[in-house]
Amino acid sequence: MGQNMKAFSRIFIISIVALAILTSFSCKNGATGLFESIAGETSDGSNPTDGFKYANATNVVLINGTYYAAIGRLWERAKAGGLWEINEAKADKYIDSLVADSTKLYAIVKNTNGSLVGIQNFDGTTWSDLSLDLTTQPGHVLRGLLAANGNILAWTEKYNTETTPSVYSFYSLNVTSFELIPGLSEVDSGVPVNLLYDGTNYRLCTVTKLYAGATVSALAAVSPTLGSTALNSGLAGIAFANGRYFLTTSTGWIYTSADGISWVNWTSGATAFVNTDGKTFSFKTPATFSAGGFSYLIAPSVDAGTSSATTTAKGYRMFTISDAGTLALVSDFSPVSNLINYNTTLELASVSRVIPITDGSTLTLFATTLGYGLWRNVWNGSNSTWSGWLRESDR
């Protein structure tokens, strides 16, 4: 054996052994140990088709004992459980927007070539057409539906130019026809995000403005501020719980307010939320819910990046809400989930929405995702347990 080769072999072996010793102990770069995370995985036994597993889901509603979901087409499954299947009556249609009141679902129905069929409602048995006259709003295109406290709103967009913002009009459902809300005709609101009823007033959140009113017809723009700074961009959704409003932004911030106008950071000295990789959260509309005597807020986040350099964090951040309406971050995601359940489910997904649906003593959270299917997490009030995040399935 040549002397050089001998020396090389010795150096190689010594280096490997030294590296092995050096790497034996280290600190975590994640929330759980790597092997601990794999060993802690539990399969939920679901085996969806790839089409369902990697689908975009946009909303879930509960009508007369059946869940309906907008996942391209209209899907349904029994409240008691089972598999999702496409609603037969609309099997050849796309569902563009889905909302509900206490007895009916409302959907924008389109043909598979993208042409508009119209807005229809469904009570579990019968589909009915609803009218929306766009002739008084030339250039407007029907875009979406919003719902709160039994009020159904439709909104349309008139696209101007790349340098001139679109304008939007809002319509309120009156029995079977949508009527233009005079104060919300061709407003430069930015894209509407969500409609909220706080028990007294309605709040409409768009990406650049907040509106408030005692009725949906009385909604008018307010001037939200963070200290002395106007809040007029990147708004991602508004929620309300325990006498406090919560506002998320697409730039990773969460604000709270007592009146929905003067906002403060969720906690003193707050910075934008980033994940363990340092990626900023791009929040969507927050969801609030109560279970077991505690109130919670979940702010979902999507990867809004258009390139690897601009990716944002997936998953969500979760908080408890005190009786006084202050937020406390729950780093381990308990009791709704836990680190390993979260790491192996929604942390991997662009979560577009978390939808709490209460039915008796059972609270079901549905999480819709962009390209990673539909998920549920069930609070069983009878034995005070959460299921953790489980994938919904179609087979």
Added chain:
Amino acid sequence: MRLRCIALLITGMLTMLAFAQTSPAEPVLQSTGNYNMFSAGDSMLSLSAGLGLGVGFFDAEGSYLEPNLKPAVNIGLSYMMYASPNLSFGGEFDGCFYETARDRQFFFAPLMAKAAWTFDLSPFMIIPHFGLGMGISVLGDNLRHVDALASIGSSFAWRYNADVSYELKLRFDIVPQFYIDTPQSNATMILFGIMVGANYHL
């Protein structure tokens, strides 16, 4: 990615075979009392591929936990140098492409120094080995770790000619993972690999 690795491996094996066949067909060398297949200074390059299986984990309290790993594609490259007709030292680098029960990608790459002993039962060889090194783990997008690794196993080889032999390799990798800040997250992973490979006698 896996298909690319397998294609690379098959190409490598075929190349070895082609090299071996460039020399005229040689009679299989028979072991005699005064002939050894290897002598000090000889070396052997091995390329192998096969199946990786998770045996399981032991948590910080020593309890056994299910592996939660689907069977993986393993590929490996090994270089051993003989210090005597039987004793060899060298190193091995592998790549193991696992998927967890919840469909996360788990890449594990052992890099180790090895000592092996060759039992020459011409035309067969049994080569048990012991290795010590490190394992590089990457789970999903954001969990990475480097840990110490111990490996034990054996190759069962058949000598095709003086230059080339083919082997079936069985191996256990034991990978303890320690965290200073959260010792409750400590765990030990045990993997089993069964691989076939081609050895080129340099």
